[in-house]
Amino acid sequence: MSLKRGKKPTLLLVDDDTIIADSLEYVLSDDYHVERASDRPSSFELIGKMKESPTLALVDLGLPPDTHRPDEGLAVIRKIAQMHPTTRVLVLSGQDNKKHIFRAKEDGAVDFISKPCDIAEIKVRLKKQIIAGGGVETGHDDIEGIIGSSQEIELLRMQIRQIADSPYPVLIEGASGSGKEVTARSLHRCSSRKQQPFLTLNCAAFNGELLESQLFGHVRGAFTGATETKKGFFEEAGNGTLLLDEVADLPHDLQAKLLRVLEDGEYYRLGETQPRHASARVLAATNKDIFAAISNNQFREDLYHRLSVLTVRVPSLHQRNGDKVELLNYFMEQVAEQLTMFRLDEQALKLWNDYDFPGNVRELRNIIIRLSAKYPGQTIKPEVLRLEMSGLQRNKVKVSSENWLKNALHGSGFQLDQLLRTVEKEAIDLALREQDGNVSRAAEMLGINRTTLYGRMDRFEDKE
Template identity: 45%
Template sequence: MPDLDDTAAPERPLLLIVDDDPLISDSLAYFLAGTFEVLTSHSRAHCTRLLRQLRQPPRLALVDLGLPPLPHQPDEGFALIGELLALSHEMRIVVLSGQHEEALGRHARTLGATDFIAKPADPAQLRKTLLDSLNFQDPPQAATPLLGHSEAMVKLRTQIGHYADSPFPVLIEGESGSGKEIVAHQLHQETGRKDKPYLALNCAAISPTLLEPTLFGHAKGAFTGAAGARAGYFEEAGEGTLFLDEIGELPLELQPKLLRVLENGEFQRVGETQSRQSRARIVAATNRDLKKEVREGRFRADLYHRLSVFSLSVPPLREMGEDRLLLLEHFRQHFAQQGRQGAFDLDPAARAQWLSYAFPGNVRELRNIVIRLTAKHAGQTVTPQQLAAELDLPALAEPNQSGDDRDALMQSALARLRQDGPGFELDRFLAQWERAYVDAALHLTQGNLSQAARLLGINRTTLHARREKSGRGGEDSDVS
């Protein structure tokens, strides 16, 4: 196990393995030890406590979906994916699932996992998947513009321009994976403070006992381990921007001190009585419903109102139309250059499938899909079948399917409903499946409507009507 207090960067990347079976975790650790420095954990709760002791989070995690307390249920594994990404947005997560749980593995990717592997895992393939996930690094925030021409993205950029030079706080809200940290950085870049410091602090990544001295600084001897006085983020930000990510994780007892800074700029280092002044512009972000948190007593109403003088809502990817193609091109070229290999391309049917997919995991899911396609199909043209293997589109249950298959599909449906809640739309989800099968049939028959209809088990008139309904009528020829 690595030394939790060691500040030296390890020569091998740190890999976190989370599995409740010690035989599996020990075997994986033994096999992967030559490539990675391995840290193991046996549960979601233990993992969270362990990571908050580290000075830097691991760059890579391998997570078993079937964590306790309920064996062979994905809830704990799904929840841990969200918690790990809250601790570090850059972390790459590969999940392990059972042989009959492919649908669960696919869904884990919509929650932010880079990829999944069925158990028992082939050791060589596991190592390759982990290295592929790690080797593709995101472009820096400064080189990641807010791409898009959709109405939702134009509105967001307009609001950023309006709010940029105001000294008042800005609250950025949006679904997980939608790119809130990119919006925060863009907000800083468009202000007169852009030459001043830009500091970002993830409130979920630090132990609650260390969050106060991290924010406000501390005097020498203020607590065990405080060998000298140290400035906190509010001081170090100076007259620049302080971005507080995952603000919904701020402990309730610390919220009045943040409120005081927002109201009059005053704060004190831990262990001091001297008041100091902050002139930093505060930007906060959350994927939580803070109004609900206020109603349930986990977030102060007065702090919420101070933080949300201006609010920005980052649109989910499903509302951005053809902007999904711009993001595809952005990441496709970036990862191809990084891997020093040719970029993949999508054939026309796969391109249509890309536009029809809802991307429930937003930009993070899109990025991970591009990473997998780059690793598997560099320099090639991707077909709908190859693309479908990377999407969360499990096969529809058939009457003769086994009980295991039906159970896996039901678990996938349960997971999606838990994630999307009231935002789930059955008609849209089923229409997405229908478009994917229609596109695949047309691809296989080279656009021949009659042959595609026979392949799908419907008549030509029905196929034409369904294509007209989806806005794709007239795109293909029928040579029959």
């Protein structure tokens, strides 16, 4: 199978087992141009040198120095997703328990092949991803991840196509869990920058100087702990796309520096006096009321006008009539690769359609994963489904919560900030315990991004 340009597709093969890597290169080289790496450092070097994104990547999780853990392979998957977002990553690994499969797919893998595997099966799975990633872009195929047929979601697809190739910033608004990052990735994939890096920086995950360093980079000795010169996200993004997630949480002093980048493209590394030029397209996302932040002097109005040259509103799930069943089928098909699927009876399906999903698509997906894990192959009745719906559970505890809060308000020395910090810390601790310390799944349970959770955990550790 050949690409439209007449060249063989490029396959990035990352495996430390020389015998397996040699065998795969031998049998796949007729159909693919194979590039090889054996560990994380060599992979990162090769990924950075590639001028064009590889069509596919086949990555082993168990890479040196600790081949019994998946951390090195997962790091490679994340790097590929950052630097070459159009590359479709498949995992070929013996570390095939459900936890590792979910983590790999969370980090950007599209398929998981368990070792040992017949070479014919590997070829079929690779060809399937070639078709999925390189087919004719019609219908919904060019807007990967935007699922649904409602009028609201069709309007979103139309907006993505219309503005994808514009050089101007885009402000993406929407409730938590509605799909703002998926929308940003679609804007990148549908643009002429799609072969360039797509990077995401969560503005709520870092504070002050550290966030400035993440954005613009720093030179050695710029601040305590700066032991080496480091590129920032603007430099790493190059001619690609940079998504500033939770942009409303950007500190006020950094808002002025971001404004300068948007106006004339100039920025400075921390500790450096020589200006640098940014050429990445900037996308910004928020689930907050920007106008309220402007009114409260928490967000610069001139920065808002620069960021919102183009604006996209991602609809909440309760606004998307008819999409809930389509999303149910989509995520069930994804999860079915690792778990035996459940079924909803007629009344449970009615409850599914009637439920508002306050956590939006993220909550819907998590409910499907939990039901699949708890009730494989079973028919789900409404009373079971209700237990997994957080909005319904919150209504049950509303009265007892009000009584508890009333007692706290009338207690001596009540401080709202202290109460909020305590509740936040206890929620984070509970989510981590519930998910056996898995930060990604705990972040999903809490309805926040993983980088945000890391930032809040660090903040609590500093105060302790």
